[in-house]
Amino acid sequence: MDDPLLDVSNIEVIYNHVILVLKGVSLKVPKGGITALLGGNGAGKTTTLKAISALLHSERGEVTKGRVSYRGETVHNSDPADLVRKGVIQVMEGRHCFEHLTVEENLLTGFYTRKASKAEMNADLEKVYSYFPRLKERRKSQAGYTSGGEQQMCAIGRAMMAKPETILLDEPSMGLAPQLVEEIFGIVKELNEREGVTFLLAEQNTNVALRFAHYGYILESGRVVMDGPAAELRENPDVKEFYLGMSDEGRKSFRDVRSYRRRKRWLS
């Protein structure tokens, strides 16, 4: 990991001039790797991704310290559109489809930055459809009227249409049926292995994420509290208990958790 593709070093993020959210987060994403960003609600995963993709400005957020660099270039203050042209695209949390556009038009907006032929466009479109047959069925309906899961597929497909070098995935599994989650991670793996796409993925579904990722970071209240190769993290007892829901006796039933557990925090 001597020369990471994406290097986030010690960034601090403040929303609205007063709300301090990230308190010095550093992480490195190597080229061709799948890096997972884990952490509970409000830990700052989304904020980290937005800081990288320069979408923070549109939320009145600001990187006040530290630096995000992509291929050695500082990017956190650039225009998000430039970043996409450089090959970094984000799939935003909460789907964010273009409601009034049809599913197909949504996918085509992903093609916006590319200077490729129409034939190529159609080929890519077919490829996305082959990954998500459901989208093909619904391709003529307005995205605003599709189901939650369909919108999620649409958002992921849209990013794929840009043929990016790096994809920032924010909770891709949210709201997807189990077999589809597997499929999506399958696609991630495939893109990663076959086309060398780099991934940084923020996930709550630690189980799956650590299964597919190479390296993981765990974020708690705006700080990185643990990192390591995915395999190691999977074996870490704390991670096991708090993120994988496994105690020594294997998976517990949700019914059996009888008392609210005070969360253990590494730092607080």
Add this chain to the structure above:
Amino acid sequence: DLTIPALNYRTGPYAPSGIPYADGFSDYMTLLNERDGGIGGEMVNVVECETAYNTEKGVECYEQTKGDNALLYIPQSTGITYQLIPKASADGIPIWSLAYGRTSAVNGKVFEWVFNLPVTYWDGASVAVKYAMEQEGGSLEGKKIALVYHNSAYGKEPIRTLEKLSEKHGFELVLLAVDHPGQEQKSQWLQVRQQRPDYVFMWGWGVMNQVAIQEAANVRFPMDKFIGIWWSGSEADVLPVGDGANGYKSLTFHGAGTDFPVFGEIKSTVIDAGKAAGDGTKWGEVGYNKGVYTAAVLAEAIRAAQEASGKSNISPADLRDALESLEVTEARFEEIGLGGFAPAISLSCASHSSPRLAAIQQWNAADKTWSVLTDYMEPDFEIVDPLIEEDSMAYASENGIEPRSCE
């Protein structure tokens, strides 16, 4: 100093009409200051205040300036006039609404502090009818006159008078209202086209004037039968229409052009000396002349007040008294370099408007000049005066005013 607040509007939708007037008024006063050292040795201090023709801003201007011994207000807008009539009366400052505002303020018995010279809208309507009648050989029997008017208090002013006159002279009156601002008048002019009136009168304001004249030209209504009120007859109203506007007529109560000695003096002493209020390009325009006229008459009133009170630094009440007995003869106009510019004025306690005469002027598009066609004509007092009496008495009773006797 003689402080005269000027509630001008050099901005906003009516700026094209407001600018020339404001320039004319100020330039004349500047001339007096430069040439004569003011009036009666007292410098005139014109305090401009921008209203943008907006009543609330007018109130602000009024309140701001009234403290400094303001001699008189020329509100320059019907809305502000109505606003100020009770206020200024209570504060004891005269108001002069120059051929606008409340017509019935002519009745000095009721409106002690309000002056309405030289002429009123109702007079104007009557003069226009009279002129049409002359053109038609003395009778309007069976003729049709359309009134295209701004759909506001101002625009509706002449309706009563015209209705009375139509009864008297047997012409048919067609009313065509144009809603503010009046950018689109297709309906009205199609009706003109379809109904074929013999004359069209217009009480227009702002952009409505230009569009009306343009539309009249478009439907080929004969321009010499199209007569506007004095607020619909300035360069700004006809210039945008170009040649189409040739022959358009309007009422006026003062002369057109610059063939009066004082204009030369203004040009040399004020404008060329770089002391003009505006950019000097409005010199001699109809609006500018109105400003000069107003300033000149006001200067005469101030002079009269100085004589009557024996002091040079008069009070608003002195000015009011002087206005009430103001006499500006033709000879006096001649003396101040405005010979033939306007008819003589003679005000009285009972009549706060004089001379109540209006002439017709016509636009020549080729020379880009207005020229006065007729003599100053009298309105039909028989019709107008009872209306004034009625309306002013209604105001008096509504506001609990006991009319003066004026003996």
Add this chain to the structure above:
Amino acid sequence: MPDQVLFAMEVTLNGLMAGVLYSLVALGFVLIFKASGIFNYAQGVMALFAAATLVGIMDGQVPFSHLINAIFGTDLHHFGWHVPALLAIVLTVGVMIVLAWLVQKLVMRHLVNQEPIILFMATIGLAYFLEGLSDLMWGSSIKTLDVGLPQGINDTIDRVTFDAFGYGFFIDNLDIVAAIIAALLVIALMAFNQYTKEGRALRAVADDHQAALSVGISLNFIWVLVWSLAGFVALVAGMMWGAKSGVQFSLSLIALKALPVLMLGGFTSIPGAIVGGLIIGVGEKLFEFLIGPMVGGATENWFAYVLALLFLVFRPQGLFGEKIIERV
């Protein structure tokens, strides 16, 4: 044919023509709304600014002369040259593009992802600013705009209809020109929307600023593009209306004529702006002609709105507007 019927026909025809003029203004609104969800209150002032700039350039007026003279005591007014109409139009388009760029740079880019009402407010600020700027730059006197547009009754139509019905119809030449220009504009804009990726990008931006950014659509570019287009449309509208009334402050009020058109046609539809304009034009003229005399006339201002309101009750997104998505 009885006169009343002929008259009504003439009124209808002219209503259509008036409608086209409304549409020209409405188009500017639609462009910006469609492309960014912004209700551009400044559209009317932009028309004024564009027209004033055009006249100023043609007449070789010194911009800000009033201010310059006041500060430096100079006496500048005119450069003394006269720019031909076509060149002046091209230059004005240039000015409008610069304006669009400034709007993007100074206003819009700082307001990414804000609620529509806030963007609306920003355009109000812009309107104030432009209003002041336009007057300060070119003075507030009325200006005559003469770019050689024909005006007045069209004789051919007059003659033909006279031969046919015994009553010659009035159609204004200016209106005919406006109709042709409007048709060309609409075809061009629709093609742009339909066949270019920018067209799709515009709609994406209107739906969700952030998502648009995230797929690499440059809001800055899109905004310069649409504000330039809207500036161009404003210039066209300003020229048409300015030819009728001269260039003056009131030109900015034409926006009010466009609002019911927008509402009826749908804020997001380019053909809607045209169809809406035609319906409003005909509706208000016929109402004024048929019912107006009974209620004292001057009904046009409110009638247009009430008509649009009635349509909306049945189709809340206007005739051609995008359906409002209501889901949970």
Add this chain to the structure above:
Amino acid sequence: MSEMAAEQITADGRRIGPVVMEMKNITLRFGGVVAIQDISFDIREGEIRAIIGPNGAGKSSMLNVISGFYVPSEGEVWYKGARRPAMKPYMVARQGIARTFQNIALFEGMSVLDNVMTGRLTRMNSSMWSQALWKGRAEAEEVANREIAEKVIDFLEIQHIRKTPVARLPYGLKKRVELARALAAEPTILLLDEPMAGMNVEEKEDMSRFILDVNDEFGTTIALIEHDMGVVMDLSDRVVVMDYGKKIGDGTPDEVRNNQAVIDAYLGVAHD
């Protein structure tokens, strides 16, 4: 099915009451799209009823039918033994049906507390006059309802963000606030649309606890849509499985997980 009145005992020995809500042959069409096709099932008092199925199966649409937002093209909804006439959603809410939404539908401009208080709106009816003066009925009512809202807030452990504007909250907390709002209404039936999406295991455990406790303590009937099979299988008493608008399974978790049609359409692999 004639067990309308019969009681049932669940696997873990809890008593499940009679049917409170019954969907009869519901079909829902949007233009050409058939979102729900002839589906019937029932919900019993006090049970946790899960609805599962692949994306776009029509689960959320089904909840929308129950809460009156969608009017079924065909079929009937029976509630508490009577056929429910077509009614506005707010009337349905007043009959004791509260819900959360898949795409969080909080009132973003308000604080957490105010959001929770909106859950109580159906119970507040002081006159406008008394509210205008903030005296008498209005104030008393405010305080009384505030107490209930605070209880819910305590229950869900969101006291610390009580006054925070919800727009600033992270996703997971928003979900919890939404649950709080629904609970504040003290509903008879609580409809939850993917309450645990976007949570990690620890948080899911918390959420499960809340759901179970609501069910236990207040006897609230719960209908739940969820994609996490662990959660569904552990929590629910009975499960309906939908696919492409059709019902492909209905029964206890065990029955469902061994149903081949369900495995093919949804689970992919047999779930442990």
Add this chain to the structure above:
Amino acid sequence: MIYREAGDFSTTYQQDSQTFPIRFDRYRYYAILAVAFLLVPFFINDYWANAILLPFLIYAIAAIGLNILVGYCGQVSLGTGGFMAVGAYACYKLMTSFPDVNIFFHVILAGFVTAGVGVIFGLPSLRIKGFYLAVATLAAQFFLVWMFNKFGWFYNYSASGQINAPERSVFGIVVTGPNTHAWATYLFCLVFCVGAALIARNLTRGTMGRTWMAIRDMDIAAEIIGVNPLKAKMTAFAVSSFFVGVAGALFFSVYLGAVEVTEAFGIQKSFIVLFMIIIGGMGSIFGSFAGAAFIVLLPVFLKNVLVGGFGWATDVAAHLELMILGGLIITFLILEPHGLAAFWKTIKEKLRLWPFPH
């Protein structure tokens, strides 16, 4: 820490839902009220009353009214001018028809009349939303103005079509007509303004306010959780129009004394009041005041600086004034899109943290 909240804990829910839960704020509020009621009347002169304070107070009432509709209930309306006209004309008709009744009641009744009219024109809001609704409310604006202009009954058939406020008094003190004292008109309006603010505050902090805000933030979800949209929207229209009507009545009777509907209550009024609440802050009573102050005071201030201070020509000053006003609006929006009220809040938050940056 210049500004402290710490140490202020509420022990009851009543205390917690107070208007100013923080003691420091509460005292400041009492101080302002004391100055407004006890001090200002002794120092006020005609200029301050007629040019600054009356318009400020009256516009603040209108802004509070519109804020309820737009800021709290999310129904954008551009009919404010028309509704103010309803208030003014209702007040005029009442004043002239029942000269013996105290003008105080006329103003209140005018508010109720306007509320009724507001409800009628609010009905389309059930179907029409967002900017479509905004434009649709212009129908009310234009229709009402046309109506008052057209039918003589409304202006008692006066020749000029203007309405003039006859002299009326409260407790023997003249508050309308030309013979008023600055302090009397000021206090009269102040009472209404404070009353409006209190009522609006009470309505918005309780059930009613939550109902409105729920509709504003997400009307469908609100309906599903049990809000009756018809009732919510209609009450918002009614309450809002009530305040706007009161403002219109005062605007006519106390402030201007004579108005003509097209001029005084034109579409410009609708926009001005809308600007106030957007600049001030939507969904905030304080914002309504801040916005009214901004729009009323800033031009006067600029004018006095540019013309009075720098001695510039009035027209250049007027143009610059517009540019500055526009520029400031944009600047404020960029700094804080949610208006002066939110701006103030951010400043407070910063002060609370001061001297630490976060």
